[in-house]
Amino acid sequence: MFRTLLTLAVPTLGLLLAGSALAAESGSYPPALPGMSDITFDHHPGPDLEAAIGPRLFITAAALHRRDTNTTVSYNRGGCVTSSGTLTTDLALPAGATILGMRTFYFNDGSGGDVMSAITRYTGQNAVTDLLSTSFPAGTGYTSVYNELPIPETVNEYDYAYVLNARGSGSTQICAMLVLYQMH
Amino acid sequence: MDFTTHIRPTCSRLLFLCAGSALMLPAMSALAASDETGFSTTEPASMLPRGESGYSYLRLSGSTFHPFDSTGEYSYRSSGCIYGTGGEYRFVRGLILPEGAILDSIRFFYYDNSSSAYLSAYFTTYDGSGNFAQTNIGNSSADGYGFIERRINLKNDENVGPMNLTVAFNGDRGSDVAFCGVRVRYTIEISDVIFANGFE
Numbered sequence: 489m490f491r492t493l494l495t496l497a498v499p500t501l502g503l504l505l506a507g508s509a510l511a512a513e514s515g516s517y518p519p520a521l522p523g524m525s526d527i528t529f530d531h532h533p534g535p536d537l538e539a540a541i542g543p544r545l546f547i548t549a550a551a552l553h554r555r556d557t558n559t560t561v562s563y564n565r566g567g568c569v570t571s572s573g574t575l576t577t578d579l580a581l582p583a584g585a586t587i588l589g590m591r592t593f594y595f596n597d598g599s600g601g602d603v604m605s606a607i608t609r610y611t612g613q614n615a616v617t618d619l620l621s622t623s624f625p626a627g628t629g630y631t632s633v634y635n636e637l638p639i640p641e642t643v644n645e646y647d648y649a650y651v652l653n654a655r656g657s658g659s660t661q662i663c664a665m666l667v668l669y670q671m672h
Numbered sequence: 673m674d675f676t677t678h679i680r681p682t683c684s685r686l687l688f689l690c691a692g693s694a695l696m697l698p699a700m701s702a703l704a705a706s707d708e709t710g711f712s713t714t715e716p717a718s719m720l721p722r723g724e725s726g727y728s729y730l731r732l733s734g735s736t737f738h739p740f741d742s743t744g745e746y747s748y749r750s751s752g753c754i755y756g757t758g759g760e761y762r763f764v765r766g767l768i769l770p771e772g773a774i775l776d777s778i779r780f781f782y783y784d785n786s787s788s789a790y791l792s793a794y795f796t797t798y799d800g801s802g803n804f805a806q807t808n809i810g811n812s813s814a815d816g817y818g819f820i821e822r823r824i825n826l827k828n829d830e831n832v833g834p835m836n837l838t839v840a841f842n843g844d845r846g847s848d849v850a851f852c853g854v855r856v857r858y859t860i861e862i863s864d865v866i867f868a869n870g871f872e
Contacts (some may be wrong), residue, residue: 527685555735556754574748576735583728600759610733610752612853613817649731649752649853 510586510642524567530594534634535668536591542670545581549593549662552577554656568661579607579650579667585643586670587650589636590620594656598628600660605665608638609648630663727776730856734781737763737839737851738814752782753850756841763851767795767835769828773858778822780839780854782810789843791851793820796836811842812849 535541547568552575554560559573569575581587587607605620617654622635643650656662681711731750738744743759752764780793793809810820826832839851 553736553738555791556747557757558747561869576734578732608752612734612752612819612855614751614783616751645729645731646855649733649855650751651733651736659830 491564497640516522529632531632532631532633534589534591535636536589536634537667541593542668543577543585543665544566545669546664547577547652547666548605548664549575549654549656552652554652564595564661566663567638568656568663569655570601570656570658570661572653572657574604574653575662576651576653578586579652581643581650581667582671583643583645587619587637587641587643588668588670589634590622590652591632591634592622592624592654593630593665594624594660595663597630599659603655603657603660603662604653605662606653607641607650608653609641609650609668611648624660632666634668640670643664661666691709695713699703702748714794717730723842728773728839730767730785730858732765732837732854733855734851734853735840737765737837739763747847748848749783749847751852753852755847755850756845758845761841761845762838763841764836764838765854767837768854769835769856769858770860773828773860775824775826775835776857776859777823778817778837778857779836779855780809781817781819781854783813783814783817783850783852784814784848786846786848787844788851789841789845790814792840792842795822795824796837796841797826798833798836800833817852 496647516582517531531537536544548654550563551568552568552569555574555576559571561569561575561577562570563569590605592603592605592606596603607619607620607654618639619639619641620635620637622633624631624633652667654662654663654665733753735748735752735849737754739746739756739760740762741760744756744761744763745758746754746756746763749755756763767775778793778795780791782793784790791812793811795807795809796804796805797806807822809822810819812820820853828835837854837856841849841851843849
């Protein structure tokens with residue numbers, strides 16, 4: 489009997505501890521990038537910093553892949569990379585979701601370069617639209633900036649493929665992109 | 673590949689799945705029609721109606737595909753299209769659909785302005801033991817921007833291994849033949865939630 493209770497109690501205690509850890513982490517937003525909890529980001533204001541405005545999709549830059557093989561990529565830390573060309577990945581959102589904006593996380597050590605990020609859609613038939621295209625000049629330290637789409641985009645995968653494109657050049661690293669969207 | 677060798681063990685356990693698998697066999701045999709490097713001709717592409725209700729769509733840009741191995745070199749053309757420049761000539765992506773979804777059809781978008789080179793497109797499943805089953809979707813034709821498509825009609829269940837979308841750049845590689853993306857059409861079956869717990 490005691491052994492049975494102990495068997496049940498240990499995992500339950502583990503779950504409770506894990507739950508409290510999650511609760512503590514959920515209090516900070518945006519979440520710390522992996523391996524970078526010791527670094528302070530300068531988060532510029534944006535609606536995504538407000539509580540419960542909508543779901544978000546968070547993608548680290550290290551998960552993007554180069555759009556051509558002439559591009560070279562260097563990994564720094566915490567998911568941050570620099571690249572000589574454009575990096576890309578799918579923007580996979582539920583059908584009917586409305587894309588509102590994107591927060592770009594980047595780092596610069598003050599020695600030049602810039603970072604670019606974009607939400608782009610393609611028809612596959614020679615039509616391309618940058619729903620949002622951002623460029624940030626060299627600065628100092630870790631920064632995140634929110635940009636709103638000029639026109640909110642309702643996801644329509646019958647007609648379009650959606651991707652995130654990004655590039656960090658010189659000493660400016662692209663670290664992550666966080667897409668804010670809304671379900672109806 | 674003999675796809676039935678992959679199905680048979682499951683059938684021996686659950687008789688009713690055998691019946692379901694038997695219904696799937698025509699689709700499976702179509703998958704086994706060619707090998708991974710074959711360039712056999714395919715049936716003519718059909719024009720599927722636009723946006724029929726009940727269908728879901730998944731779009732993937734050509735620029736998100738990658739070569740089979742690290743020898744594959746490629747460049748970006750424009751509008752989400754990539755073209756091969758050397759080395760490995762096949763490019764691939766996994767296709768991830770919800771469990772139980774029925775893959776209805778696949779459309780590959782391309783750019784082709786070459787009299788000799790062309791793009792081939794394939795849908796492939798694997799059994800994890802070195803075997804694969806492949807459907808040849810078709811070849812591009814020199815008509816500028818275009819697409820090729822084919823009905824698949826395959827249920828994504830426990831009998832189906834990992835699904836891949838593959839294109840191959842055939843002939844001289846360059847910006848005259850580019851791969852621009854894929855549109856996958858599928859349906860999701862409505863599950864019987866009332867009797868899900870066996871209380872019927």
